[in-house]
Amino acid sequence: MGQFLIRRLALLVPTLGGVTLAVFLMLHLTPGDPAQIMLGEFASGAEVQRLRRELGLDQPLLVQYVRFVGRALHGDLGVSIRSRRPVAREIADRLPATVTLTASAVAVAVAAGVTLGTLAAVVRSPLVDSLVMAVALVGLSMPTFWSGLLLILVFALSLRWLPITETAGVRALILPAVTLAAPAAAVLARITRSSILEVLQQNFVQTARAKGLVERRVVVVHVLRNALVPVLTIVGLQAGGLLAGAVIVESVFARPGLGRLAVTAILARDFPLAQGIVLVVAVMYVFVNVAVDVGYGLLDPRIRYR
């Protein structure tokens, strides 16, 4: 296991190198002069020159990249053009709200997705199966910015069960978390179902049944543990996607978070802030996937020797 862990962590170095390079190049692949874009068309030549120097744009590319990575490793992501505050501070202020929303959505998605997928596969009723799969397909096809609005309409405005204006507290988290979780739950339900159906055909399941185990025990002890291994990979991929998807859901529910910050940064052409957010979210996504890979190795010893 130690060796597997080291190998997996070593793979992080090229990935993170690539991610930082891509984020670094965002500024340089931008058509036009980024300093001019950030300051607007009325900025004087001297102002533009000063910003170019401040951002280090007058240096050779390689020097700029090494500096960018070096400073990022020390938690320095530059200074926001609009607010003049350090980008790292801006992000740190908003990150907890986004992480809370994402984590709740992951929990909702796993609970709902695995339950529904198991139900569809295990209950021997074509009606239940088709119904669950139909719900999953609809969940997959609804944009979160629409399902969110509909949930507000029904549960906050018509039924008045849940608040819309509050941004703090658990009750205020329910609708956004469900909205964000829906498409991921749909994906997980589909994967869980097909994974269970595959495992149900294995010989060891027949053995378990033959030795007289109750069906529920067969499913819980023998099938689920094996079927959930591929599901876990998808959870990792979905978790990263949800972190990015929170951008839209935060905007629907007017929740302060990284997403709203990102939209403001993009609209204001605030490159350092936009770069910082993209870098932080991408790095978190990479680490979530490594964590899942490691979890995978813990669950299934066969993976470690690949």
Place this chain on the structure above:
Amino acid sequence: MLAEIARPRPPAAFAWRRLRRRPVAALSALVLAGLVVVAAAAPVLAPHDPYALIPASVLRPPSPRFPFGTDDLGRDILSRVIYGTRISLEIGLVTVTIALGAGTTIGLVAGYYGGPVDALLMASMEVLLAFPQILLALAVVAMLGPSLANAMIAVGISGVPVYARTARGVTLSVLTTDYIQAARALGASDGRILVRHVVPNILAPIVVLATAGMGISLLVAAGLSYLGLGAQPPLPEWGAMLSAARAYLRSAWWMATFPGLGIMVMVLCLNLLGDWLRDLLDPRLRTAL
């Protein structure tokens, strides 16, 4: 009898025959065809001008005159939803063309030439895959600036690595077949082998990917417009219309209902069709998607 079997049926007729056996997929193909007709005939079908402001009819609920109601500026929502079909189909086609064109080319070249070309191309694709798709699209919009055209480019680019990876994988498996060896032995050039022998054989999984991918592209592009980073007002784009509806949720539920329904119907049909195509053309992809 033998001649009957040997004569290849036209692919469209074949697909239609198989489609009839799965009514849900057939229905979604029909609905999509209907949406194409709506988009093409928008000027004829729309009862009002989608941009015309009718000050006397602001925020009217659905009625015979305005079946989907009117928005905060007194514009007919039905007409705007009808014109929105055009924009969404355009978004779907443009984004998938960018993603499929660039992605398949990269995958083909990487798979065919191998070696350092393959290593370099695939390493850059791996880096792009390290970003969730929405984040990648946001990053590209951050670079290019907010507009519908830039949002389409961004969503297109964000889809490239998936096509590249699939195209490369299938290319590698096609290259091991006897008919490629035969073409090489006969002295065919690289270009000829790629175009005449490899491309037709990797199309099936790419088509499957494109159908499901178009649904995702539509969702991401509409999401960018919802955030104000894509289509700008007064364009009747569904995501942008929902964004405007948010402020009037309390008083005008119809503003938030019909544009979203449009997106969902289009994406749902694409997903159903994609599932069916996947089962039909390439069952191995079942777990990959």
